[in-house]
Amino acid sequence: MSDQPFSQRISVSPLTQIDQAAKQILSANVLPKKLTPIYQQQIAKLREMCEKRIQTYWPAQLRPVHGDSHRSNLMLHQGQFHLLDFDDCQNGVAVQDLWLHLTQTESPRQQLSEIIEGYENYLPFETRELDLIDVFKSVRVINYAAWLQSRWSDPAFVKAFPWFGSEEYWLNHLNELKNCELEWGNISR
Template identity: 75%
Template sequence: MSATHTFSGLIPDVILDAVESTGLWCDSRIYPLNSYENRVYQVGIEDSSPVIAKFYRPGRWNDAQIGEEHETLLALQAQGIPVVAPLTFEGKTLFHHNDIHFTLSPKLTGQHPEADNLDQLYQLGELIGQVHQAMSTPFKHRISVSPLDQIEQAAACILTGDHLPQKLKAEYQKQISRLHEMSAAQLNIYWPTQLRPVHGDSHRSNLMLHNDQFHLLDFDDCQNGVAVQDLWLHLTQTENPRQQLSEIIEGYETYLPFDTRELGLIDVFKSARIIHYAAWLQERWHDPAFVKAFPWFASDEYWINHLNELKSCELEWGNMSL
């Protein structure tokens, strides 16, 4: 069954049946939340607080990979680290309904971090350092990051697809080749012999300030990687990104030393993320939710801007250091 077909079957009655299969009783209130890779809903529970129901995109992760995500969250929660772990029912956190995996978690309310807030950047660094310190054993089932493979695979997807305008393909290929060459050279200068477990997608929307404490959300992309992966996404285009970086690292080093050689990998991860985002949209374009949410993706203007963003990556290469 395709992911699109499965998700199209997530009508209210199916969602309620899935949640109630765990033993909870729903009050029929369902609110879709902002998620495209998976489907996530707030579901009201009779005489209790609402829960968050997350339905995993079919074929993306297997049971062992999702299980390792859940085990990590439960272990972090047991150590008092502010994350949102899945709810457990009869010793289980992962369930199946209508051929789709789903999990339930508590609802957390709060605010996302403020961009450029130096005090909050320090706190975020502390939280990520605390999480990294606790996640000391590499994952057995999750993926291991490979930026060059990510660039190659994403670029191949785009160049063989139907969305990149033909008139831009030669220039796009040339730009990808330059970034690939620059990335390979940087990785040769420093790539660790041992990867470590990381969150993998710790952008602002995956952090929540709740009761004056930041919580790290959504470990869907947790993987074996490098520490800087979870730090650089909090840098914004301001007059002084180095000050932002300094605050994040200072907070991080409350718990773990940070190897500053990893700063040379920021440009590699930034380039890979930009290319991967475009490929992700193209790969998911069969999903009606993507067509509705990203109507500009099929326009020439999007691809021109995307190409210019990749050129900017090249121009800015090597600017980030302490």
């Protein structure tokens, strides 16, 4: 592991990701028209909250991160975990990868503490990054909907995700965005 930024990879930009994903969704006519103003309002609110967090807690220097370090990209082999799927590697912040390993437990702070302890066996962890967890959660929720939308023209995809175009999906998505707003700070504090 190195803390020297990649020279040939992108750097994470949460606000750009939010803007691009929201623009893609709004221009694709998949969101029911009656939900469009509610969606725009919710995105604007989350974007503003993210911007404030970024201005306050963004580190001075980005470092190499996996970029998509979730459980499906881990493989256990002979008692050791190995990361897979490095196509999303980028310059970012450590918490960008670490929060994805939190599970719904009764003690997420304890779990987070253990994850950070393991991380610090390789590199120091900047605790101020903890206040960016909700930024990355929000980005992930918005980007997932945009990812689904971008594949909606593939007939195999439509069969695999038939619920995507429904009003129920978008109501659930709006609720998930609202939950991002409500969760701000619950884990890191």
